Amino acid sequence: MHQPAPATDLRHRAIEGPAGRLHLVEQGTGPLVVLVHGFPESWYSWRHQLPALAAAGYRAVAADVRGYGRSSKPAATDAYRMLALVEDSVALVRALGEETAVIIGHDWGSNIAAISALLHPEIFRAVGLLSVPYAPPGGPRPTDVFARMGGDQEFYVSYFQEPGRAEAEMEPDVRGWLAGFFAALSADTMPTQGEPDPHFVDRTGGHLRDRFPHGRLPSWLTEGDLDVYAGEFERTGMTGALNRYRNMDRDWEDLAPYSGAPIKQPSLFIGGGLDASTTWMADAINAYPATLPGLTSSHILDDSGHWIQQERPDEVNRLLAAWLNSLPPTA
Structure with a gap:
């Protein structure tokens, strides 16, 4: 030791x-x-x-x-x-x-x-x-697997594939998008059973943030923490991060x-x-x-x-x- x-x-x-x-x-x-x-x-x-x-x-x-x-x-x-x-x-x-x-x-x-x-x-x-x-x-090829998921809903990884598409949702309000995404996957703020799953979007013009919780941050995330994350992505944009999925x-x-x-x-x-x-x-x-x-x-x-x-x-x-x-x- x-x-x-x-x-x-x-x-x-x-x-x-x-x-x-x-x-x-x-x-x-x-x-x-x-x-x-x-x-x-x-x-x-x-x-x-x-x-x-x-x-x-x-x-x-x-x-x-x-x-x-x-x-x-x-x-x-x-x-x-x-x-x-x-x-x-x-x-x-x-x-x-x-x-x-x-x-x-x-x-x-x-x-x-x-x-x-x-x-x-x-x-x-x-x-x-x-x-x-x-x-x-x-x-199997990953994009083939993801494309078959969700039925009339689109899995978020498929949603991220087209360059510019997810950026158009995220970048006009980076801080708000990050707050919602962090909350959607946190134990104390995630949607309850029976609510729409935030890992999917409606195939007819939906956005991920449509299913995010609103109104409070998860207990682990302070306003200052969110400022740090948002400040970085407001400066860099989201494409570099999203390119991992692509x-x-x-x-x-x-x-x-x-x-x-x-x-x-x-x-x-x-x-x-x-x-x-x-x-x-x-x-x-x-x-x-x-x-x-x-x-x-x-x-x-x-x-x-x-x-x-x-x-x-x-x-x-x-x-x-x-x-x-x-x-x-x-x-």
């Missing part, structure tokens, strides 16, 4: 990645832990974990994924394919002067972390997955050689009991003995929604620190 080091102030810096600038924030010293955020977030999603992991004896680093925040935003849609984001993960470790790291991701970051560990086990010695379970590459078929093709491949490193999963990602992907969780044979820590937090490390920071921090401390020591 690592002896905790005194937590230091957050340190902002930029490194040169394959597509240009990668902005990161780090805290602490010790073995490197890379934290990868999801949609529609930023490094700030890990604000509760950085000091906790630093206090536990780790060098915790949270980056803005390309297309977000102060990282570069390439113009080409295919610049956001998974293989490119994996190379960003590798470049980050190398630029920090390390040979290996633990990588932990949430939402899309969970997928980025998983595929980084799958493709580069020599670098990523362990992988933590929050909210979105690991499902090995393979199966590469799912490319990822399916790129990763075909890894169809069905397990991740063998030590792994962790933490999901929310009220998160659709956990319930819709229950089969993926049940398959963990085959797909994550190195799984050493798995938890479903009851009464938690999708934004798990922000909704339940103390529990998540405790689980992460215990898991990290259980890993074999670095050389």
Whole structure:
């Protein structure tokens, strides 16, 4: 077990990645832990974990994924394919002067972390997955699957595919859209059973925000927190973030050689009991003995929604620190 080091102030810096600038924030010293955020977030999603992991004896680093925040935003849609984001993960470790790291991701970051560990086990010695379970590459073409979902309703991933369409909904009122989206997937503000599902839109001119809760923020999100998120997307626009969804078929093709491949490193999963990602992907969780044979820590937090490390920071921090401390020591 690592002896905790005194937590230091957050340190902002930029490194040169394959597509240009990668902005990161780090805290602490010790073995490197890379934290990868999801949609529609930023490094700030890990604000509760950085000091906790630093206090536990780790060098915790949270980056803005390309297309977000102060990282570069390439113009080409295919610049956001998974293989490119994996190379960003590798470049980050190398630029920090390390040979290996633990990588932990949430939402899309969970997928980025998983595929980084799958493709580069020599670098990523362990992988933590929050909210979105690991499902090995393979199966039917993703956009074909999503197009069949929902009947007369359109699944949000399909809605995001056409460049400019979702941006036209989000960008005129970024702050209001983010507030509604965060509330829609949070345990204390999400729609109740029987209300319209915010993961879908009406095919006849509907918008996602039509189904968002209105009037209050989830308990984990302060007005100041929302200001941070909104300020970033008001400056950058939403296209860089949405381009991740527009590469799912490319990822399916790129990763075909890894169809069905397990991740063998030590792994962790933490999901929310009220998160659709956990319930819709229950089969993926049940398959963990085959797909994550190195799984050493798995938890479903009851009464938690999708934004798990922000909704339940103390529990998540405790689980992460215990898991990290259980890993074999670095050389």
